Amino acid sequence: MVSSDWQVVTARARPGSDRFVAIAVFSLLAAASLLPVLLTPIPAMVDYPNHLARMYILSQNGTPDANPYYEVAWALYPNLAMDLLVPQMARLLSVENATRLFLLLSQLLVVGGALVLERVVKGRVHIAGFAALMFLYCLPFTWGFVNFEFGLGVALWAIAAYLMVVEHAWPMRFVVNAVFVTALFAAHFFALGIYGATLGFYELWRAHDRKISYGDAALRLAILAIPVVVLFAVMRSTAGSIGSEGTIWHFEFKPIWLFRIMNGYNLTVSAATALGLMALVYFAARRGVLKLEPAGIWLATGFALLYLAIPSKLFGTSFADLRIIPAAALIIPAFCSLSLPDRRWTIAALTAVTGITLANLAVVFGVWLSYRADYASIIESFHKIDRGSLVLVGTSGEGEDPPFNDLTQYPMFYAPTLAVHYADAFVPNVFTEVGKQPVQARAAIRRLAIPYGGPMPIRVLTAIAAGQAPTDIPPFIRTWYRDYDYLYVLGPRVVNPLPDLLEELDGSARFVLYKVHRAP
Template structure:
């Protein structure tokens, strides 16, 4: 903690030791959910795991017959490049989980390194990183973004470390990180570029830095990214699908929804308490942003306001700015509380927020071990090579107001692509994002990015009462698919003459589709 007034160096050193010890303990327990759960209960995670199986088994006798691997020069490939290599040494499941753990380690250590480079000590960044370790984008399972953001923190720290050094070394480091971030996740590259661009802009008014030097530094910063985009254009690479959408009504909501991905109440209470505490500290003058931090704070705020919610087919782009700012800004601010009592109270408060979030994560993830095991067991009742449709028995709502504790089951049936060599239309196969695509025979049925189909719609189609805008992939679902998973609490068989019950669990029902019905 920072000394103030007549506080003795010995007392300050003792307080810092306590804070570092608390930080170390919190960091250790914060990684427990990933270590204790074979399949972390994150919305997108089972879908990513299913794709890792396909990539790892491509070209082997166990390769899935419905999918093919198609690499191209596009970003968002962090886990797609690393996990199959790790799977040479361990199971695909463990390799994917190790990638998630590595992503979390990059987030925490990157935030710590960035603060150490700026201040020469660890103070605020570690607690901010742990508070946001299971924030909404991460608990949804945006694992490539999480990995890329952690890598971006390291890249920003290294760049700042070399900021006053020889320009060739700075250019080399920037080039390496730009290339790595482009491969890992495009939006993380954007965060890296925006942060360092704002940093360089904040130096323009420095009397010792001529404008031409500042312009040259900005040009050198942008050059590697421009070269990569040029190569992407020449090789017909893409960045996801077309589509840009703004949902301005959600922008005031996200800051209160961000801290916890599973509990709206806990997220709102802890987020509001944290914002009030920061505003109070700023008004009292004990929390201060350095000049570069002011540039960054204004830049992130403007970026959050103007960036679309959906950009290049990537959803929740604006939401991702919030954890990025929360991880970067602590390195550019100082907190000097007036007494040991205030410092210990602040330490207890942020520790409480971290532990509340962690307790909720464990409360959700641990029970899902049985649910995922039941889902995997049900795959043994499916003929290998079958086509499987996924429906939903209820209306879970849409983020940010939905009960996300049920969402980790959303993509669990996609694991059938491994356990039953099956085709599941919901597997992520979007060009520009994933190097896996459905083969020609089933491509018309694939949904590159989408969730379960409402069971009421499936019933209407089967009883010849479909709405006019039925998607092509389910227009004749009772003829195109062999099995149907209906997610949600078990309910009565809606089509007993067409569907035969094979398995029932607390969170799903598996049906076999009778041909000729």
């Protein structure tokens, strides 16, 4: 047990009723946290509909129902968790249910992994489960980074497994590490990075605490790194890759994300719950009831430095630094000790944690339920599209993104991509970025693909159709009025900007479907 490495401050004996209350509260919160996924056919997460569209393409590949515009091109990409699992699960379930089951499994891996890690480190479970529930619907997860969520859940189990054998001979450590490195490499690159960073920080603390020689410490770190180096070599030899080019640092956003992290839909709730959690941790630490153990101090310091150092956009993937926050929130509680003086403290702590969890959960559930009708409407609208058509996606807003103060518009962003299944259509926004997804547009249509982009502003589309577009318009959109058969305009309704070119066919409060009468 790792707990033999450092003294765990145990709480004074509690009456059995206190433990029962804590277990009951955790069980109820856990059950409530799973309800949104269980009760919502298509979770209203930003990227989720796009991932679902890709699952349809993969599951139907090689069948008579295969989409004519996309092809599957497998390579060793470190971002394939759902791409590998969901099509296999879809042999027994519908693609929609298989994708939702994958999301549910990801949540169970996250919560279960946090509990198991704490059990391995402390010999008991105490606070990690509550931390996991508070962050189960944090921004990266509610925005639909499902491969990352799944990979992070696996990483928690992997860290726990390694710590169980950390004192064993090197062959045992090497095998355990190699197995999980392989799984994480296939699941998600950033999850592998979290795993490697955690064990690297832990090994550095262990070397410092036990005054291990530099040579022995370097050898232990090398054993951790060897499987990763081998997989990178294999990836390069098989034309695999990690995302695309593009590295951007947004240092000005790093303080903001600390208050933005808790909720992906409501800025006020996110800031309030983040401040509440910070105040709770600060007060408990000042009163001496919450303490970081020595290994925890090294991990917390390491994660803080990593958060400051990592770019906001890395290998073409946005919000790379943001993902460090939930990772740290799931790992560090295992290395904390909590000693509540009496029952009043216990009830107060449970009340605060319950309030934070339920506040975020209520927002998520409300947004997801509000989208059920819109998702049903847009799926119904696909039946008004001729099969095999080309479908463009636009927005009535001023830019690619909805207003930052109304994040509830985001879940509609990629809903039109489901036309690839319901209408055998081509939709340029389907995720087809080389290095991330094993799906790509066929050569004949690839010039129109926007592998990782949002909807085009209707004002830009209008200017292009009127011959007034600026010269820097990208090639894939310059002749949209001749290339596409249909146009979805997302966002608040506006008057038809091109009545001679666009014929309204369908719509709801969040979208309008137009037929494009192609210009000669």
